[in-house]
Amino acid sequence: MKILIFLAAALVGSTLADSDKLPFCKICKCHFTNDDEQADVTCTTNIIYNIFDDYYWKINGTNESYAYASINFQNNQFGDLTYIFPQSNLTYLNLANNDINKIADSVFQNLQNMNTLILSYNDLEILHPDAFKGVYQETRLLPLRSLKELRLDHNKLHTLNQDIFEHTTDIEILDLSYNPIVTIDQHTLAAIDSLAYLKELYLQYTEITTLPDNMLHTPKFLEVLDLSGNPISKLPATLQQVHKLTSLYLNNTNFDNLTEENGFPEMPTVKVLHLCRNQYLSHLKKHSLSGLINLEELHMSDNIALSHIDPLAMAMIRNHTGGAIWPPIKKLHINNNKLAYLDSDIIARWDGLTHLDIRANPWTCECENQWLIEDLVPIYLKIDEESAKQVQCAAPIEMERFSFYELYEKKSHMRCLDMYGARPENDAMMLVGILAGVLIAIPMLLFLAFAYQKRWFGFCNPCDKSPAAYSRRFYDKTPHEDF
Numbered sequence: 001m002k003i004l005i006f007l008a009a010a011l012v013g014s015t016l017a018d019s020d021k022l023p024f025c026k027i028c029k030c031h032f033t034n035d036d037e038q039a040d041v042t043c044t045t046n047i048i049y050n051i052f053d054d055y056y057w058k059i060n061g062t063n064e065s066y067a068y069a070s071i072n073f074q075n076n077q078f079g080d081l082t083y084i085f086p087q088s089n090l091t092y093l094n095l096a097n098n099d100i101n102k103i104a105d106s107v108f109q110n111l112q113n114m115n116t117l118i119l120s121y122n123d124l125e126i127l128h129p130d131a132f133k134g135v136y137q138e139t140r141l142l143p144l145r146s147l148k149e150l151r152l153d154h155n156k157l158h159t160l161n162q163d164i165f166e167h168t169t170d171i172e173i174l175d176l177s178y179n180p181i182v183t184i185d186q187h188t189l190a191a192i193d194s195l196a197y198l199k200e201l202y203l204q205y206t207e208i209t210t211l212p213d214n215m216l217h218t219p220k221f222l223e224v225l226d227l228s229g230n231p232i233s234k235l236p237a238t239l240q241q242v243h244k245l246t247s248l249y250l251n252n253t254n255f256d257n258l259t260e261e262n263g264f265p266e267m268p269t270v271k272v273l274h275l276c277r278n279q280y281l282s283h284l285k286k287h288s289l290s291g292l293i294n295l296e297e298l299h300m301s302d303n304i305a306l307s308h309i310d311p312l313a314m315a316m317i318r319n320h321t322g323g324a325i326w327p328p329i330k331k332l333h334i335n336n337n338k339l340a341y342l343d344s345d346i347i348a349r350w351d352g353l354t355h356l357d358i359r360a361n362p363w364t365c366e367c368e369n370q371w372l373i374e375d376l377v378p379i380y381l382k383i384d385e386e387s388a389k390q391v392q393c394a395a396p397i398e399m400e401r402f403s404f405y406e407l408y409e410k411k412s413h414m415r416c417l418d419m420y421g422a423r424p425e426n427d428a429m430m431l432v433g434i435l436a437g438v439l440i441a442i443p444m445l446l447f448l449a450f451a452y453q454k455r456w457f458g459f460c461n462p463c464d465k466s467p468a469a470y471s472r473r474f475y476d477k478t479p480h481e482d483f
Contacts, residue, residue, distance in 0.1 A: 022066050023056045038069035043076065051078075057086035065089055073098065081107050089113045091146070097121040105130035108144060116149040120175070124155040129163035142167050149173040153202065156180065162190035172199040177226070181206040184215070193218040204249070205229035211236035220244065228252050228274070240265035247272040255281045258313075263288030272297040282338075284309045290316040295327035301357070302336045309334075311343035331355035340364045340395070344371045356383050362394035365402065367416035377408040 022030065028043035050056075051073070057065055070092035078095070080102040085093075087110040101123035108114065112134065134144040147168045157179040165171060174195065181188065181203075189212050192201070198219045204226045215236075216222065220243045228251035239248075248270055255278050258264075263285075270292050275281070282305040289295070293316050300306070315324040326348035332355070334342075339361040344350070356379075363369060380388035393399040393407075399414075407414070 038067045040070045042072045044074045052083040091115045094118040103131040106133045109134050113146050115146050118151045120151045121154040129161045133167045144168050151175040153177040160188045160191040162187045164191050165194050171195050175202040177202045177204040184212050200224040202226045211238050217241040245269050249274040252277040257283040258288035259285040260287040264291040266291040268294050274299040277302045281306050284313040286310045286312045289314045293327050297331040299333045301333050306337040311345040333357045336360040350379050359390050364395045365393035365399040366414045373407045377404050
């Protein structure tokens with residue numbers, strides 16, 4: 001026990017000692033890596049106006065830098081960045097939410113090991129092309145040689161200088177989301193196209209309505225593209241030019257019906273598609289997703305108008321055989337839509353799913369959906385039992401209280417609606433009305449027949465042309481008392 005206490009004390013003492021050696025750790029929170037050689041610094045509650053002083057960055061009396069692995073300077077209200085950061089080996093720098101509206105030239109040039117730079121939630125409207133200029137290197141133009149990830153989201157950028165990335169050509173992740181770009185002009189297009197190694201591009205909520213033609217031809221390594229939150233009503237033609245795109249996000253757009261004509265082009269590399277929160281999307285028609293032949297994940301939730309998915313929406317027809325092939329879907333999320341029916345043929349192998357969610361749809365529990373109870377529920381229970389037990393019937397009215405799981409447990413066989421869509425809740429009133437009509441009509445008809453025979457109320461048969469009938473029209477029957 002004493003040995004454990006001693007070791008714990010030694011560890012704490014070592015950590016405190018390391019903390020004393022690093023000036024930022026005296027005023028900020030520091031977390032040390034396992035080897036206690038580098039610190040992750042978080043200064044989000046301290047407003048530090050002299051962060052560029054060598055005191056914080058260089059070991060006293062030497063030109064060596066303190067061992068900072070990452071520094072988080074969020075919420076410090078720096079204003080303009082006009083000073084050059086001292087030399088450091090840090091790999092991560094977060095300057096989000098600091099009211100930055102101007103970045104002077106070369107301010108990051110001494111951060112040659114910096115892999116990630118976060119400039120989100122600032123007031124940047126214009127970026128000078130030398131803002132990311134590095135130091136001299138014979139083989140490249142003054143590069144920030146290690147920068148791979150640049151976050152510029154939630155600023156005020158309308159356009160980018162075409163040379164903005166000339167010193168950072170190795171960027172793999174670029175986030176421009178939540179900027180009022182509106183239109184990707186030629187300068188912005190040239191800037192993005194200069195990133196030959198770009199893998200992830202985020203353009204959500206930038207108010208763009210499309211992508212320029214041939215935009216996706218140059219970035220041959222692009223894997224992730226996010227166009228969510230933009231008023232896009234038609235798939236950009238340049239999508240057919242992607243080379244290695246695996247994940248495509250098209251949430252909260254202006255798509256209406258997706259058909260074979262306006263649907264997805266052939267994109268054999270795409271494995272993940274997000275089509276969520278599209279308030280106008282109502283139908284996925286035949287072959288609208290057939291270009292995504294290797295799709296493994298389909299996320300199509302929270303589309304409040306989506307009421308129909310064609311059985312062949314994802315099927316591609318083979319021209320030489322006339323047969324159809326379906327993508328190898330592993331994850332299917334179609335929850336919280338307006339789906340009442342679902343055809344079993346929309347995907348090829350339901351038993352191949354690893355994730356499934358069909359909750360919060362107004363499912364009609366009648367014979368066309370019988371397969372959901374008999375075939376899908378047992379598969380669903382194996383994938384996600386809790387989710388499977390939450391799927392409810394929404395119609396007909398007498399089935400509303402039942403869940404799919406309850407019907408499966410009872411081995412229920414659901415009734416079929418007739419060709420006119422008659423519903424059980426209306427049948428009772430209709431039958432009662434018919435019965436009441438019959439019960440009233442029969443005695444009335446009997447009474448009228450009897451009255452006719454007795455010639456009450458002056459009844460006579462206008463069709464009877466006999467002489468007796470003719471003469472009866474002029475003579476009354478002798479009263480009984482006259483006999």
